[in-house]
Amino acid sequence: MEIVNLNLGEHSYAIHIGAGLLSDERLLNQEVTGASVFIVTSESIAPLYLAKLQAAFREHRVDTFVLPDGESQKNLSSYESIVGELLTKRHNRATTLIALGGGVIGDVTGYVAATYQRGVNFIQIPTTLLSQVDSSVGGKTAVNHPLGKNMVGAFYQPKAVYIDTDTLQTLPDRELSSGLAEVIKHGVLADGEYFSSIEQEMTALRSLQPESMARTIRRSCEIKASIVAQDEKETGVRALLNLGHTFGHAIEHLMGYGAWLHGEAVGTGLVMAADLSSRLGRITQSDAKRIKNVVASAGLPTCPPLTLSVDDFIESMQVDKKTTDDGLRFILINDIGVADLVTDVDEAKLRETLLARESLAEN
């Protein structure tokens, strides 16, 4: 088992990574301090892992809640249903909420944990690659609003994260690729050597070669943990983790959430951010090409739907929640392994990238 520590003062916690963690009763009980446990999971995950997890808490009162699958469940109505069930079953402030599933389950459950009786114990057990390397690390919780994604939420850290790499065996290929988008992003923004190893090991990663996958999850968690530790509430450097996300969110928003997987939109967003960075002279065309190639090799799209117009993109990016009073901001690439927040992007260059989007599909 590997352990990555997220150092956040009194909010510090450990991310445990390894095969078979869902069978490790002693470990799973370490951070459960009260008499009761409440597990939230999804319809696709429940038949695979819920019984095993319930068994691990045989000494506690265990209640469970199963949400339908999909991003559309990440809303205030799911939030209210979970809160209602917690109250009906009389869970008090000493209870522990456990999220067993992907990013939607983690985000909704985390937001309930942050606000139920002003905050209760929370444990993350992410079962998708995307949630293992990204959404379960760093304490961002939220639900969507009809007028925008992640519009209500809280920064709320779990007591522990348990990543059982065996759960990836049941993950659909398309979702595995989606998770690899965030892995590639970590290399591009923080560690050029890691980026090279991802290029080299892509075949091993896509076939779930255990050592390669465990090493990759650990390194991605380390990178994310290190950035979050410097800036828990995203007032500065944490914004770098949005590399590829301004373009990506626009694609998700314009296509309707769920049409593209989040990682698919981020993968294409990375390619577009690389293209814009190269047009602005920050990286070479050859580096932009390397980024596009590794995104393609992960089984991800490299070009947005051609049905979306340039003006659609620009309008959509203006309502992106990262918009501050400074106007639209981009994370751009200065070198493979180095990214930067830029607030004064030349709109003409942005339009060039958007006009050239068709060419991004080419090899």
Added chain:
Amino acid sequence: MEIVNLNLGEHSYAIHIGAGLLSDERLLNQEVTGASVFIVTSESIAPLYLAKLQAAFREHRVDTFVLPDGESQKNLSSYESIVGELLTKRHNRATTLIALGGGVIGDVTGYVAATYQRGVNFIQIPTTLLSQVDSSVGGKTAVNHPLGKNMVGAFYQPKAVYIDTDTLQTLPDRELSSGLAEVIKHGVLADGEYFSSIEQEMTALRSLQPESMARTIRRSCEIKASIVAQDEKETGVRALLNLGHTFGHAIEHLMGYGAWLHGEAVGTGLVMAADLSSRLGRITQSDAKRIKNVVASAGLPTCPPLTLSVDDFIESMQVDKKTTDDGLRFILINDIGVADLVTDVDEAKLRETLLARESLAEN
């Protein structure tokens, strides 16, 4: 103007107390950093003070939201309406939410501020005595759920609190008395000398004598700020502020929220907690009588509705959210000015206090 500082590390802020603060544009703008402001207020307060407050932010974009009056508005539906309006008007993370009103407005607006885009700037302008000495100080925000009061919320500190004592001129007498219940509570739990001065100045307080009122608000804010500074998240000493509230919440819950004002229930709750403390030999009968007399002199009820049975009370207190895995807890009085959290209360003595409730109405 008087200033009480709440020392909470990076969450520290100042509580400003004085006459005419709503006309002090410079002061009101000190903590507004972004380009926009969003004021939430209630139907009864809007015609009195909203135009004046809007004028103070003439340099900013100002949007407003007016909720109907009453505890019944403190729910997730109000929460969603405010969030929807913030999104419709495109308020971003740099906006400042301002609560102008009593406890309901402060609690709902604070909860929106805590969670809108994972947290935005928040300023409290409490206009009732209850919210000035209690709910606006300390960062507790919440809304009610059909199954329980304050069941979802967050600890979220404002950037500043502005208490304009002139607003008490328009406060109905019954609400003034309700606020005095929390003032009396502060004396009983933390400062015997303050309790004596409240006894002596009750007539001056009820007639809004300016110096007496300003001094009282300052001392109550100091006591609450000092306790909150020791225990922001209520894991220990902050629970002492619940003196009178276990009985009080039971009355509010059993009568239906809104039938009794919160301070009325707390006033009676203080008398009942004093009675229980005296039956347990912690204070003298004469001290319990002093507490009952000052509650009565504030214009508050000293005895719960006789329609409520002993079993109603016991059942209701068991679902109080302060219930932890340790079972029901009470804050009891050891001396006027000293309170204590007690977890092993003899249920027979509790039943004696409940059976004797009729006698609490007597002089």
